[in-house]
Amino acid sequence: MTLTRREAISLLGAGAGVGLASRLGFAQNAGTQPAFERGAVIRALLKDVAPATIDGPVLFHEHLSIRYPLTKAMAEAQGRPVPVSFSDDVDLMIAETKAAGADGVRCIVDGGHPDMDRDLDALKRIAAGSGVHVVASGGFYMQRNYPADIATKTADQIADQLVQDAKAQRLGAFGEIGQQGGTLTDDERKVFTAVAKAQARTGLPVFTHNAYTGVRVANPPIPMDAALKQLDVLEAGGADVKHVAIGHVCCLDDPKAEIAQQLAKRGVFVGFDRVGLSVIIPDEKRVAMVLALLDAGHADHLLLSSDFANGRALKKNGGPGIALTVTTFAPMLTKAGVSEAVLRRILVDNPRRFLAVVPKV
Ligand SMILES: [Zn+2]
Ligand SMILES: [Zn+2]
Numbered sequence: 188m189t190l191t192r193r194e195a196i197s198l199l200g201a202g203a204g205v206g207l208a209s210r211l212g213f214a215q216n217a218g219t220q221p222a223f224e225r226g227a228v229i230r231a232l233l234k235d236v237a238p239a240t241i242d243g244p245v246l247f248h249e250h251l252s253i254r255y256p257l258t259k260a261m262a263e264a265q266g267r268p269v270p271v272s273f274s275d276d277v278d279l280m281i282a283e284t285k286a287a288g289a290d291g292v293r294c295i296v297d298g299g300h301p302d303m304d305r306d307l308d309a310l311k312r313i314a315a316g317s318g319v320h321v322v323a324s325g326g327f328y329m330q331r332n333y334p335a336d337i338a339t340k341t342a343d344q345i346a347d348q349l350v351q352d353a354k355a356q357r358l359g360a361f362g363e364i365g366q367q368g369g370t371l372t373d374d375e376r377k378v379f380t381a382v383a384k385a386q387a388r389t390g391l392p393v394f395t396h397n398a399y400t401g402v403r404v405a406n407p408p409i410p411m412d413a414a415l416k417q418l419d420v421l422e423a424g425g426a427d428v429k430h431v432a433i434g435h436v437c438c439l440d441d442p443k444a445e446i447a448q449q450l451a452k453r454g455v456f457v458g459f460d461r462v463g464l465s466v467i468i469p470d471e472k473r474v475a476m477v478l479a480l481l482d483a484g485h486a487d488h489l490l491l492s493s494d495f496a497n498g499r500a501l502k503k504n505g506g507p508g509i510a511l512t513v514t515t516f517a518p519m520l521t522k523a524g525v526s527e528a529v530l531r532r533i534l535v536d537n538p539r540r541f542l543a544v545v546p547k548v
Pocket of ligand 2: 298496
């Protein structure tokens with residue numbers, strides 16, 4: 188591969204990750220584009236974005252506005268003080284998101300919704316102030332976060348609400364849609380069905396949350412096939428697998444990536460979306476699973492992100508920052524032998540294909 192002058196400068200001038208991100212974006216401009224459906228857009232909060240104009244990495248599951256694990260509603264119900272969240276300081280989140288942009292990130296999907304205290308106005312300020320496209324999501328997180336009326340509504344009623352929210356609030360995805368244990372509760376199954384119906388009606392992509400505990404022992408254990416069962420419910424509800432990402436698969440200790448491979452074969456994206464979260468599973472194991480997935484020919488089904496939700500990881504606090512997928516994890520893949528062309532597909536092309544839809548609302 189011949190380096191252009193600009194590529195050579197980025198190689199010489201920046202830290203490994205920043206240089207890599209810069210080269211990914213640059214190569215994308217010069218290279219081929221994946222086929223996007225005519226009229227497809229990425230529905231960012233401030234405007235619809237033509238996917239071909241995004242020339243760098245897209246992070247499909249991060250949190251720029253969240254209160255976790257104890258939300259305001261939960262704290263009030265328990266008579267406890269509302270805890271402070273790192274993302275309450277919106278100016279700080281603007282600065283950190285801007286820094287992610289400087290690290291090469293062009294678009295970030297926020298994985299929160301109201302039952303995780305995601306603040307839509309904060310996301311709008313972050314998008315406007317950082318210059319990074321922000322996609323906001325709709326949905327419900329997991330049983331313990333559900334508003335009381337989920338229990339009494341039907342899946343169709345919940346789907347109606349999700350479709351209305353998407354339209355009224357310029358939502359660009361449904362996620363993260365989760366389960367808190369190894370088996371879907373009745374309400375969680377209903378929410379998954381509702382989200383599948385809303386996906387079919389709006390076209391918007393869906394990403395999920397799993398309860399996989401990595402190398403830690405869970406009691407009771409989380410079944411290996413929990414991710415496959417989520418997909419069963421989404422498919423039965425009519426979701427388009429091309430716009431579904433089953434999440435947190437990188438938190439399953441599965442050295443040969445067998446579950447990930449089964450998911451990819453069924454046409455969905457596989458979310459390796461907790462990279463950097465080494466308390467659950469060391470990143471070295473994630474790298475090995477990525478290699479297994481790539482060796483099996485599934486590069487086009489892999490999505491990377493870090494599920495950023497911890498103030499200690501902010502640059503201000505000495506952490507790697509929101510772009511750690513690009514600045515920390517991607518260089519590990521490079522070192523393991525993954526080519527820049529494949530990395531570009533994974534970090535730039537795959538998330539654009541996942542997110543770009545012809546909106547039906
Ligand atoms: Zn999650
Ligand atoms: Zn998340």
